[in-house]
Amino acid sequence: MFAFAIPGLEWLSKAFAYLLTWLASVTGGNYGVAIILLTIIMRLVILPLSIKQTKSMVAMQKLQPQLKEIQKKYKDDREKQGQEMMKLYKENKVSPLGGCLPLLLQLPIMFAVFDVLHSLANPKSAYKSILVANAQSLTFLGMNITFTGAKIWKQGGYAQVIILVLLTVATGYVSAKMMTSDPKQAKMMAMMPVLMGVFAWILPAGVTIYIIVTNIFTMVQQYIQLEHEGFYDVKLAEIRKMGAEAKPHKRLYLKFMDTGTKVLFAVRLRSKPVEVPTKKKSAEPKQAKGDTSAVPDARALKAGKETAAKKPRAQEQQARSEADSSAGKKSSSAKPSGKTASAKKYPAKKKGSVKK
Secondary structure, three states, X not given: OOOOOOOOHHHHHHHHHHHHHHHHHHOOOOHHHHHXXXXXXXXXXXXXXXXXXXXXXXXXXXXXHHHHHHHHHOOOOHHHHHHHHHHHHHHOOOOOOOOHXXXXXXXXXXXXXXXXXXXXXXXXXXXXXXXXXXXXXXXXXXXXXXXXXXXXHHOOOHHHHHHHHHHHHHHHHHHHHOOOOOHHHHHHHOHHHHHHHHHHHHOEHHHHHHHHHHHHHHHHHHHHHHHHOOOOHHHHHHHHHHHHXXXXXXXXXXXXXXXXXXXXXXXXXXXXXXXXXOOOOOOOOOOOOOOOOOOOOHHHHHHHHHHHHHHHHHHHHHHHHHHHHHHHHHHXXXXXXXXXXXXXXXXXXXXXXXXX
């Protein structure tokens, strides 16, 4: 189907056709299960490219605030703006095309797999001789994987079509949401899952199964990698600060992420689990086990309270005594004793001074 546009795609598609047939023989002739296994194998093969792509996208997300400042500062000078942005990329060792290159390398593989899965519904396909299949082997979950969503709907497979569309949209949305922190980018990325839901209606069910499994695998890979690099720590810390004021869905999100972090820590894919702070029951400091110096003794607290209660009384008594003593001194200085008064008024006569 795409062989005329991409050189070398024909031999790659033939290789996938042989692989899909072998997987179908291993799984008892069921091509639906074989498609799931083929998708997982392909994602494992291109896993190094996916990891590199995710790292590049994380680095670009971290530079978004600085890039916005440069765009705002040099909004009237496009040349200077481009120079400053390239300088920022060079200083942080980030390539703006780092996330696109792995994706471009994945496209031939995706086209080859799509070509093989699409050929299952084409009786004149070049790979028909390789894909040994019958009606029973092409049935998966009560639907023919070579039929489009619209055809399955016409034949009464309403539940299968609804499940396929919902899984395609939901997995695509979550996978795109995991890598976006900017609200504007989130709105743009939200349109892609809707488009994939349309594809689930017009494409063969086998191709839709491939898309769903790819989205799920990507979600798991991105979650492990982003959690390992601490991509969600800032967002989770903000929810923790809100405490009980956080909305129910955010508290549920926090609980889910904390559980996932503990699981990754258990399998050593995370350096340290995020500790969920608990509310303090009292304002008293926490006391370590075996440490009695952190919290004062109850007797000492009681004695301190009694001392504090007696202190104002003692101060009051001391003030009264000082007032009484000062009043006594003033009275003694104002009224001299009898002997002293008589001595001043009537001085003693000298001996021998008698009138003749």
